[in-house]
Amino acid sequence: MTKFTKDHEYITADGTVGITPYAQEQLGDIVYVELPKVGQKLKAGDEAAVVESVKAASEIYSPVSGTVTAVNDALSGEPGLINSSPETDGWIFKLALDNPSELDGLMDADAYAQLTA
Amino acid sequence: MADQPADDLKTVVLNHKHVSLGGRMVPFSGYSLPVQYPAGIIAEHKWTREHAGLFDVSHMGPSFLVLDNKSGDSEADHAAVAEVVEPLICGDIKGLKPGQIRYTLLLNEEGGTYDDLMIARPAAAGWGGALYIVVNAGTKEEDFQRIATAALGQATLNRSDHCALLALQGPEAAAVIDAIVPAAAELGFMHYASFDWRDTKLVISRSGYTGEDGFEILVDPEHAAAFWDTLLADNRVKPIGLGARDSLRLEAGLPLYGHDLDETISPVEAGLNFAISKRRREAADFPGAQRILAELGGVLERVRIGLTVEGAPAREGAAILDQYGAEIGVVTSGGFAPTLSRAIAIGFVPPDHAAPGTRLQVLVRGKTQAAEAVATPFVPHRYVRKASK
Numbered sequence: 281m282t283k284f285t286k287d288h289e290y291i292t293a294d295g296t297v298g299i300t301p302y303a304q305e306q307l308g309d310i311v312y313v314e315l316p317k318v319g320q321k322l323k324a325g326d327e328a329a330v331v332e333s334v335k336a337a338s339e340i341y342s343p344v345s346g347t348v349t350a351v352n353d354a355l356s357g358e359p360g361l362i363n364s365s366p367e368t369d370g371w372i373f374k375l376a377l378d379n380p381s382e383l384d385g386l387m388d389a390d391a392y393a394q395l396t397a
Numbered sequence: 398m399a400d401q402p403a404d405d406l407k408t409v410v411l412n413h414k415h416v417s418l419g420g421r422m423v424p425f426s427g428y429s430l431p432v433q434y435p436a437g438i439i440a441e442h443k444w445t446r447e448h449a450g451l452f453d454v455s456h457m458g459p460s461f462l463v464l465d466n467k468s469g470d471s472e473a474d475h476a477a478v479a480e481v482v483e484p485l486i487c488g489d490i491k492g493l494k495p496g497q498i499r500y501t502l503l504l505n506e507e508g509g510t511y512d513d514l515m516i517a518r519p520a521a522a523g524w525g526g527a528l529y530i531v532v533n534a535g536t537k538e539e540d541f542q543r544i545a546t547a548a549l550g551q552a553t554l555n556r557s558d559h560c561a562l563l564a565l566q567g568p569e570a571a572a573v574i575d576a577i578v579p580a581a582a583e584l585g586f587m588h589y590a591s592f593d594w595r596d597t598k599l600v601i602s603r604s605g606y607t608g609e610d611g612f613e614i615l616v617d618p619e620h621a622a623a624f625w626d627t628l629l630a631d632n633r634v635k636p637i638g639l640g641a642r643d644s645l646r647l648e649a650g651l652p653l654y655g656h657d658l659d660e661t662i663s664p665v666e667a668g669l670n671f672a673i674s675k676r677r678r679e680a681a682d683f684p685g686a687q688r689i690l691a692e693l694g695g696v697l698e699r700v701r702i703g704l705t706v707e708g709a710p711a712r713e714g715a716a717i718l719d720q721y722g723a724e725i726g727v728v729t730s731g732g733f734a735p736t737l738s739r740a741i742a743i744g745f746v747p748p749d750h751a752a753p754g755t756r757l758q759v760l761v762r763g764k765t766q767a768a769e770a771v772a773t774p775f776v777p778h779r780y781v782r783k784a785s786k
Binding site: 308309311312314330332333334335336337363 | 421432433437438439440442640643644708709710712732733735740762
């Protein structure tokens with residue numbers, strides 16, 4: 281089940297992290313993405329990536345602790361994938377979770393929907 | 398994305414239009430203004446470069462400086478009102494022809510810049526002894542105070558910033574204006590005049606800050622919505638937010654006050670030598686003349702440059718390094734150029750690092766990225782260089 285942070289990242293059951301449709305809408309046109317490195321260890325809340333819109337740079341935080349197992353290299357050439365399909369082709373990185381129970385501390389889809397209502 | 402701005406923000410006359418068009422309203426210079434519409438900054442930017450973009454710049458400071466006691470001799474009255482403002486600026490206002498607009502700078506005694514602004518002489522002889530002055534939003538209270546104080550007992554400054562000031566910019570702007578106010582399409586670049594439209598008058602100038610041909614139109618509050626709607630009814634026109642206005646002016650290499658110009662930066666450092674009029678240089682009769690004339694003679698510590706940047710955009714405040722890693726300057730405006738699909742920036746460096754082709758670096762989030770000094774504009778200007786009829 282996909283979970284959500286108050287900073288508008290999502291993490292799917294297989295550890296795929298990205299930003300929500302609401303977040304991409306708020307940021308506007310994404311023009312550059314700085315990706316983490318495969319193998320990088322992250323704690324929950326660590327800065328994992330940077331997403332740049334025309335106007336500003338926004339940090340993307342790791343929703344939980346884990347090790348980066350893959351990054352979406354397609355974003356280097358086509359950062360706008362985050363705008364057009366944030367939940368599919370616009371994913372940012374994948375994590376191997378240190379402790380899956382950390383997911384329990386995140387919001388479910390209903391709670392996130394209320395946050396952005 | 399609240400429809401109602403925070404209490405301390407002012408709204409422009411056309412606020413309701415921006416909200417109903419889905420504009421994302423943000424605080425800007427004390428006003429609530431649309432940073433973008435649903436199309437988004439890149440689409441809005443490209444539309445302006447290809448068609449005609451409509452911008453609401455009513456937060457800026459349009460005003461008219463009017464001589465208190467006119468003689469009735471248009472030339473003498475123009476000379477008299479020019480003498481009121483010239484001590485504040487480095488431009489030749491006396492020498493303006495009827496209808497001509499000049500880009501100039503309000504300077505402090507140290508030769509730094511209080512603001513950049515437009516000053517224009519009315520086209521109609523009956524308006525001799527008046528000047529149309531448009532200053533920036535962020536500095537308008539201080540600017541108006543300075544001008545009004547200098548004019549005390551000689552001329553009166555009438556603010557028009559309760560009106561709507563719209564900018565129509567892009568290669569199709571002239572055709573759009575021609576269908577609505579045909580006579581205005583005949584204006585030469587950097588000229589303005591007053592035109593009848595319905596039962597009001599529009600003050601229209603052929604000018605702008607995007608690098609494209611275009612017009613800026615001052616319209617009274619009662620007619621603003623009808624005029625806005627009339628422009629948008631033309632399918633060549635789309636509303637454009639302040640986000641694209643910024644990326645357009647950045648590509649055009651135009652300085653933005655408060656970023657690329659401030660009270661410490663001189664016109665020479667900013668590469669605005671053209672705005673220091675010949676007559677004023679020879680007379681050395683403007684604020685900060687000692688420093689500015691020395692800089693024109695070659696004594697210069699830093700100059701404004703354009704940079705192309707590899708990788709992530711280098712934003713305002715990013716350090717500029719030489720190719721060996723020594724910090725030599727700072728980015729004052731930077732971002733993504735939609736027309737070029739790459740990061741570009743404006744910044745200041747010592748003159749010996751300013752030549753186009755000089756290899757530089759920028760520091761972004763603690764990492765160096767390659768950059769290069771380049772000539773500006775980044776995207777060629779497409780002003781219409783025809784004489785006014």
